[in-house]
Amino acid sequence: MTVTAPGETRQTIVAVLVDVVLPLACYYALRAFDVSETTALVVSGLPPALRVAATFARTRRLDAMGLFVVLLVLLNLGTAAITGDARLLLVRGGWLSLLVAGWLLGSLVLGGRPVTYLACRSLLPGKAGHLDHLWETRASFRRIWRLLTVLWGGATLLGCALNIVAAYTLPVDVVPALDTGWHIGSFVVLQIVTQILLRGEGTLGELWHSPKPSHPTDQPT
Template identity: 55%
Template structure:
């Protein structure tokens, strides 16, 4: 619970709160966006130093911050800063959809294996002998891939049609709502398929 709270504060509350705090001191929007994005990167660097490794999500966060800094220095365009995360989300969405044809497993399933390494062998057994289990992870790759693309499209439209100062807060709400909806759909589909429920019940 404590780790989740720290993650929530660093990755969501600090960037948005930091942006509006800096704007209250008349910091230019493009620099407020850049500096507001530093807390997640600092958290990743702290964890990397502590555990001597960086996971895929950490690399993703560092890439977004790096692209934001380069964008600020090269263009000074606040709207390009606002959509930097959306373009990464587009790539991730396309990657999830492509994983249905490229590679041995859908990205959604591979991500689950990484999250529960102690159950990896059992999950792989289910993948090998349960067609409905394989099917649900392929469906989830489509759900998350298309969901990411739709969310990114909305984020880009917001960034280029609304006042800059409105977008960070509104886009954060949109991101949270999208994640919650996709998580609910994921849990419903997994519950209907039933394999995961039976596995967790035996723990």
């Protein structure tokens, strides 16, 4: 749901490795040593939390995503301590996806600006003024971000359904890889769609290259 700035590629790669690849590798490594499914799921959720802690120690700031990761780890620990049910640990990702989907789609009705646009704006603070100008003056720009919010929210909702079905119908050891594959695949596809739509609308050209003329016929809606 973002426009990737040239300097952010390295940070994105590190985040993907720590938040996606390392937890999956950790889970299957622990299972290879006969660690229980529940313990492996809890421990494999720690690398993203450690990254958040390191970022907080360096910057003294905890953003919404960092807080979300910490709450997820606490939820894992609580679920494991109370129930010890590995399938319940697996399905909690689906319920959290449902909350995220509701947040995304709800922002189209309850918020002045959709979450996808606000996320892009927060990741590009140097372009915030220009983005706000486009939002205020260009109807096509607003339509694109609303469409992107529907796409990201719908994909998140579908991921929620797939996670819940898989958690209760497939072997526990299959679900982490399947869930990770879905998240990576859907994220890549949605990012490509996002870039294509924004490039077609002209936003990417204005942000990173020479400015394009504004659209005088578009009026705020």
